[in-house]
Amino acid sequence: MKKTTLCLLLCILPLNILLAQEGYKLWLQYHPVEDAALKKHYTSQNAAISVDHNTPTGSVIREELNTALEAMLELQPNFTSPDKASLLILKQAALPEELQKQLPSNAVQDEEGFTIASLNYTGKPVILITSQTDAGLLYGVFRYLNLLQLHTDTSQLSVTDSPKIKKRILNHWDNLDRTVERGYAGFSIWDWHLLPHLIKEEYIDYARANASVGINGTVLNNVNASAYILQDTYLDKVKALADTFRPYGIQVYLTARFSAPIEIGGLKTADPLNEEVRTWWKEKANAIYKKIPDFGGFLIKANSEGQPGPNNYGRSHVEGANMLAEALEPHNGIVMWRAFVYSDEKPEDRAKQAYSEFVPFDGKFKKNVLVQVKNGPIDFQPREPFHPLFGAMPETPLMMEFQITQEYLGGMSHLVFLPKMYEETLQEDTYARGEGSIVAKVIDGSLNTKKLTGIAGVANIGTARNWTGHPFAQANWYGFGRLAWDPYLKSETIAREWLGMTFTTTPEFIDTMTPLLLNSREAVVNYMTPLGLHHIMAEGHHQGPGPWVKDLGREDWTSVYYHKADRMGIGFDRTSTGSNALAQYAEEIENTYKNKRTIPEDYLLWFHHVAWDYEMKNGQSLWYTLARKYQDGVEDVAQMKKTWNAMQDYVSPAVYEKTRMLLDIQYEEAQWWRNSCLLYFQQLSQMKMPPFIPKAPHSLEYYESIRDPYAPGIKPSWD
Amino acid sequence: MKKTTLCLLLCILPLNILLAQEGYKLWLQYHPVEDAALKKHYTSQNAAISVDHNTPTGSVIREELNTALEAMLELQPNFTSPDKASLLILKQAALPEELQKQLPSNAVQDEEGFTIASLNYTGKPVILITSQTDAGLLYGVFRYLNLLQLHTDTSQLSVTDSPKIKKRILNHWDNLDRTVERGYAGFSIWDWHLLPHLIKEEYIDYARANASVGINGTVLNNVNASAYILQDTYLDKVKALADTFRPYGIQVYLTARFSAPIEIGGLKTADPLNEEVRTWWKEKANAIYKKIPDFGGFLIKANSEGQPGPNNYGRSHVEGANMLAEALEPHNGIVMWRAFVYSDEKPEDRAKQAYSEFVPFDGKFKKNVLVQVKNGPIDFQPREPFHPLFGAMPETPLMMEFQITQEYLGGMSHLVFLPKMYEETLQEDTYARGEGSIVAKVIDGSLNTKKLTGIAGVANIGTARNWTGHPFAQANWYGFGRLAWDPYLKSETIAREWLGMTFTTTPEFIDTMTPLLLNSREAVVNYMTPLGLHHIMAEGHHQGPGPWVKDLGREDWTSVYYHKADRMGIGFDRTSTGSNALAQYAEEIENTYKNKRTIPEDYLLWFHHVAWDYEMKNGQSLWYTLARKYQDGVEDVAQMKKTWNAMQDYVSPAVYEKTRMLLDIQYEEAQWWRNSCLLYFQQLSQMKMPPFIPKAPHSLEYYESIRDPYAPGIKPSWD
16 A cells, blocks of 8 residues: 555544554654744754664664654655764764864763754754764654654754663563553563564564663563573563664563572572572573573562562572572673562561661672662552662662552552652652762662662553553653653653643643643542551552451551551551661651651651541641541542543543543542541541541441452452 | 644654554455545445434444545535435435335345435435334445445445344453453453443444444353352443443343352352242343343353353253243343353263253243354364254254354464355255255254344454454454354355455455465364364463373363374264264264265364275375375465465555564464374374475474463463
């Protein structure tokens, strides 16, 4: 079929069919530039381009420019030699002296960094995008295209940027049967059965999207891993993906099941000090690198939630991690060893365990080991204080693990802009080396001059036609990528960028929707877990409220363990009169937080057990304030609905309708949270429901009876 | 966003992004008519349209006409009154007398039928589409649009058609956790968690596709059912789908788990003669019909493969089915009771069991019960003789169950055009009332004057962007629908229609691809199970060869039970010297099939154990002929690849590339089948491999060692 025919066909198709496709393109919509003057200016700047497309990445760059400039400017650029080009994309080593000497003084030296600058060359103005590496050029081009997407004035460009974190990685909790643990966007995009033969378009578009925000690694399989993926037949499939992703600067990693030497190696043990085991891993690493020379390394969840690990053999996390690190070392591979461990044997406050376990190991890991730490000490709650390990292991590179998929944040249906939450953690002060020792500085290595640095995001990507299910969940993928590149970015900046690229640059839209995104995180905290409450979700699948959950296999899986509500009050005493988890933080924090009067009220019930009638800063009782927060959350969602209803003119009917229906669900569920939590807590507080709380349509017994055995994101056998 | 902007945007987008969308539109591509004269003619005929769009179906009709005529003709039709229209869409009751008296003598009386006729009205030529019902009008409009899609001369139309089968139903083997049993196209399209609030565009486009081929019912959940779907919260979700599908003439059905009164009703028994149980089902039916007044009824798999049923209480299938039928009767609901039963306790040839069990019940079911029978007596094999129940229960309406999803036919990756297989079964002669008593006549009720008739297809639909995964699997959905409407249609007709609507009407393409489709079924029989072999697939997931499978939980799950190959020969003796399953067929068949010399060789090893050196009709030994068939199958796929390579100019790059990669997989797997089956059988036959068989690259031991615990279409826990 000829392209003109296709265009004809498409122009006369009904909107509803076409717009289903819109979501697939994510933030790389490349909307046409409608302002005539701007379009003319952009066109003249991009009409003639010089780029070395003889490398795989160069070819990717050329294709992306073709795609973007055709879409935005109806421009088929002329690819030509540097002296005839208006846009030059050149590696620093290939720069003519004339350009070299015009480079801004801060022009990047960092491998993946780039400079975009308006310069003069052979007597005419040009735009130069330069970097030391192919990947840096690609990042520079994507940044440049983003500037065009946002209608930036490009007449005097001087942008130099480089990633502040080395390993910027998505973690896919994807099982080999294509179910996704905590996945709310369909099946796994990895179609293992048809790999290595079938290379789907989706793999390429996944790589484009990641490269466009600077993500440079992907762990393909679940942290609750099957050893099967380390078998030869699967490694061929992994290689096919690695080959596909390589031109986009993306390395492939695998989760390694610690007991793989037994399960697929035929050994009797997986003891990390056993020579046969060590040899098995070395040979496995050699086999992987033979297929995939730039393989990234292993992620390991060991001795946590039933996963095997070195403790099974009386060995430590250090001994386990270092054994794998030794196998990967000759190939420049890394080990990402998760700190999310909690043991059956230690009935210690779960918030304390990772710290207790890992701090003694500081400085004992091999150089190619990163310890991967969740943002907070419990488990991806709507709000947690930062994990006390940050700042507490100065001799060890700590990798941040954020969750992009919304396990505890509304699953498939709640609009929550997570960069706002990531920003909060990254900006928190650990005081590890005095004031200003914020988490971001731990992660980017600047606090303790680490070279090997990393950040991981648990992906929210699936086979959904728009990748993430909820149209606004795309913003969380985007935002994670942007913060992985630069953990000092403001979430507001990210929101504006994403809205502009995805929908429209119209200021009325951006200015209205940006506050909606930024406020959405506080809304979910309010209607789910205000004032420091945490882990009171329904059992197992974590969708919906479950403050009544008790009597599970272990105490620290229950809700009552975390909220400790009783006739007297509510909250987990983590001060010295309680679990003393607070002592794991710096003195500055401890001193402020140990006192109910000085602790930020957002963390009050995380660290204190507080009487129901305790007087809060607003002069009202805790009970009253708690109710007010729940009601605020519900009202916030009502406001989001109202705001969205006014956005109909700015977005496609399909996105408008879908988001509208999803906000209806969110509104209903926010009320469900408020009603059921307040009814539950009221029977304990025995206090009067404040007048602004509407009467619940159901009884507490009704709410407690709700079951959802087919909730998404869990395997049915986990029910 | 304005539509013109969107068009602009789309026209300048790269092809690869747009074409990913192509597959979503299935056979409703509505390609532009490029022949100027034809376009002009069509435009004049469709410029002014009269249709009553005040009904939900009328509104659907108008929208479909807008979509189709814009896409094909760049025409925005004028909707107007009958006297000003060139195309009239009118119910028969609303026909002006002038049109009424011009109707062709064969104009339909059947409810869902329609007439499309070129007539004169108020002094000018018009095209009339008429029917007794809204659904008939919709079918007439889709047929009319199909004629346009195929560039048919519409100057003298006189088409009268009506469905020959009443209940034309898709069976979704979709679980509530969204996995799909034997599904090879992703997750279930039913997004239960977000229903009833989120109505996805996919639901509407699913309904459009079904209506376009006349499918008028859908069973939403797996035959291996969860009782959970009968709970109130889920019934609200079912209602939302029913409301969405209603304007498209599609009724919703559910699989009912027989033990639901225990599991969700709190009763101690599900005994169909127990009064409490009977009342429970009646109340459940009342509750369903209160929400969904046109609910279709229940599908039941009882006492088969571990599903509960009346036998658990010492009751018969009749007692079970009639109990449910009684509950549905006041609401005009039906029961579809599956005859796919085989019992642990009867060590009888599995091919015989359904017949033995059900024939004695003939005439004993209530009037609203259909017995749903698979096309063959084993289980959806590449080739089976027709099921002996067809023709053997003259007093009972028998419903055909075809499998559209390719459980035993190559799963995700093999191109097999199934209408060719369905046609073979439908055309087989049961001799039940003498020669010419073909299966189609049993199904459409004409053989025994049944009014309640039905046909079911196990769907191959999932969340894949193109619905079915393999681009050519769409043809099997289409073809099932067409044969459900008219079981006498030729598979060649269906192939030509589908190719023309989906890709292009170019004769070079259609004339080349039609034979490829028609031959594809014989190819898969040849490389998997030639000469009457059956059920020699790998264990459990059925993907790939497994003639060596033995020692499973029960004998009739193994391959060795079915091929019975030994040192002497191969094949299942089902004549009087063996299981005598052949006696379940009419005498005419028995007499022909009982003799190795007269039985069609396609069924030889289904009914006979045959010596390896037996001389076949071709003068060669059975062993030689078997090898030849396997080789033919492989060569057929090689030819398919070659043919496809020449089709590059006729299809989009995306479809071309994807199909090319899938054919590579099919070619590799065809060789895997040939190599492993022939090596396995050779160790028994001890005969020489014929010279045309290339040396296998692996040993038999290697092939036997292959495991695929993550094969698609099964739950991991079934491994």
